[in-house]
Amino acid sequence: MRSPWRDFDWNLRACGRHGHVTWAPDEQGLASRLRAETVEGEAWRCLRCGTYVPGEPRGSGPADTAPIVLRGRALRDAFILRLLALERAVRGVLLVALAYGVYRFEGAQDSLQRLFDDYLPRLTPVAAHAGIDLQSAGPVRLIQKALATDPHTLTLVSLGVLAYGALELLEAVGLWLMRRWGEYVAVVGTAVFVPLEVYEMLERLTWLRVAAFAVNIFAVVYLVWTKRLFGARGGHAAFVAQRHSESLLEVEQAAAAEVGSSR
Incomplete structure (x- = not known):
């Protein structure tokens, strides 16, 4: 099967979204290669997609001051980088939220322990009639393990998760800005x-x-x-x-x- 990306033009996609980039260089020989006369007047060649665009150029000056425009493979790379940036941003937000959750859990650990001690013995006989071993259930064991964790350890865990989340968000910003x-x-x-x-x-x-x-x-x-x-x-x-x-x-x-x- 032929890949749909084979004939995909990243240059036209970028120009369609952000507009053409035309430049009139001061060097006459170079300007003549980028300028054309049409029935609608002068047209300047887009530095990205190569299309001649009628009207005044968007910029002018010496050729070495012209903007370096992302073209072709560079545009594809920018698209992939921003996908990675989005993935890092989602991960970073989730990690920061998790760090906040661990921090809040530390403050409510004593209250949750009392609640757990009061209600678990009451629910155990009811669960046993239904054929459920509540004491060995996965969520119950996870809560018991968390409640047994030292508060100082929880603080270190929350700080570690927060630092990891901040690192992911920093990566997201850097990748998005390329x-x-x-x-x-x-x-x-x-x-x-x-x-x-x-x-x-x-x-x-x-x-x-x-x-x-x-x-x-x-x-x-x-x-x-x-x-x-x-x-x-x-x-x-x-x-x-x-x-x-x-x-x-x-x-x-x-x-x-x-x-x-x-x-």
Whole structure:
């Protein structure tokens, strides 16, 4: 079957959502390659999708001051980064909420203990008539384990969960804004918890744990490979050079220089 993404044009998608990006360079030779005359007047070539757009350009100036516009693969990468950012944001909010819940539980631990001690003995005979061993039920054992936890330990747990949630939210902000520091934070923060996720899967294998582990491994490999982090594939310098080479204005400038040198 043919993939529906094969003919998907990320450039047109971005221009459809955010509008075309046209630029009139001060260099006459380069400007002539980006400008065309139409029945509706002059038109300037979009730096993103390459379409000639009638009307005045949205910007002008020397070619080296033109904006570096995300095109093609860079747009796809930005889309994936923001999906990862959303996943990190949801996880971060849930962790912060969990930390607050643990903190509130610590304050109400004594009250809950009294309530548990009063009502569990009363409910046990009723449950026994229904064939239910209430003392060994999973939720009851979980509550008993939580009630037996030292309050100081609960405080440390809540602080740890809160810090983890804050880290996830920081990753989400950095990835959404497509900042390089955010990519480094995401890789390091995710890789640190990979051994813990492996331990959890060895202890009990669930589809949710496997899915979370797969997403995290994908995020680490994808960011290191595509963003050339930690010196991979030439590092930051190679990443910047690639981004410039994918700019339509850079391509046109190189083409104009090649034509000029061949004459």
